[in-house]
Amino acid sequence: MTGRHHWIVRVTHWVNAIALTLMVGSGLRIFNAYPAFARKGEGFCCYPFEHKAIPDALTFGGWLGGARHWHFAMMWVLVLNGLVYLTFIYLHGEWRDLVPRRGDPRDALAMIKFYLFVTKTHPHQGKHNAMQKATYFTLPILAIVQVLTGLAIWKPVQLGWITAVFGGYVWARYWHFMTMVLLVVLSFAHIFMVFAVDPYSLQSMVTGGYREDLSPEARNARPLYHLLPRWRHRAAEEK
């Protein structure tokens, strides 16, 4: 068992998971009050589902006013939690595991080839593979964009200069929505890959400990392949 995630990373991860879920749910409830982007008297080019509401079951907060209160409360949890996380990984050095490196595209391609059965053995990887790195590097950037687009539509007059950066109120609302969609897609991809490739990493995000002998590389694991620990021997033989 090796130590993988510092307790600050683990706590901020789960706080973030809860806050993000509530932000998306309440945000969709707010969106449903006017599920469109067009300014009154205009059309909107770039959203195929104008005026189509999100199913209530995916929303949180009960009604527009309630959802707004949740959204405006949870945003502070998200922002403060994010600041703690980013400050920590900067000071403690974990950022080095996440920043893009020159070899990353090549490594990502090698992973894709392995996942598509073009190559037989799992490429050598450190803490994360290249696609994971890209994901974990992108998510905080999207979160920052999301905070900025959020400010742009919360305070379109007093922080109008931010609104202007995103192309005005209508577009800021659109980017706030689309960034949410990207965050949700990447989060679901992340959750799927945890269960499909490296379920043992769940432990490392709870207790901090990680068994390297059960890593995807040690199991030669593709999504939904070689999930069980018994594969580790064969993987070792293949090396």
Add this chain to the structure above:
Amino acid sequence: MDRRRFLSAGGFSLTAAFLAACSVDRSPRAQRLLDLAEHRNEGVERLLFHHTTMDGAKSGAKIAGPAYPSYFISNTVPVWDEKVRGPWALEVSGQVSNPVKLTIDDLRRLPFRSQRVDHFCVEGWNAVAVWQGVRLSDIARVVGVKPDAAYVDFQSFDDGYHESWDMDSAMHPQTLIAFALDGHLLGMAHGAPARVHSPVKLGYKNTKYLTKIVFLPTRNGGYWSDQGYEWYGGT
């Protein structure tokens, strides 16, 4: 534990977790937390507020015109019936040295301005319109607002609809007592004969069908604020 018991137990705990998540938004503890957040947010919003920050509707944006939504809380469009209520006048009172009653002619004789601005609805839509009206800050100068006035209540003849504001937002140069929209006198659907309009507050704060502007030492809630929307409702 056999598989069936395991699955039903799992299903039960999942349902329980789901129900807990659904009812958390109505628990009193959550409500206290949300109230605290609203209070703190108001502090942040007041800190961000500047009289020198103006709204300017995007240059390419279309005037909403007939697409401009309108609403009222009465069962039918509120109309001031002169035969029953006498001539309409706007009472400006409360913590002021010279309370006045402005007839519509008085109001139109005051220096007015025209502004093309956004209207931001709490629902998320916005609409661009040209408003003509008198700056509330100009009216405040006329009546001599006393220093202990920290809030303004805008009251209407729309079935008791009112919303109170912080003084700072009320004195913003773009906060108008408007009597014309897109170059025409206000229509009945848009709050005739006069209404509040300001891009610095969400739509519901902008009382239509005005009757009274009351300067107050304490806040006085509002129609939608009392039903759970943010009292501050600033943009």
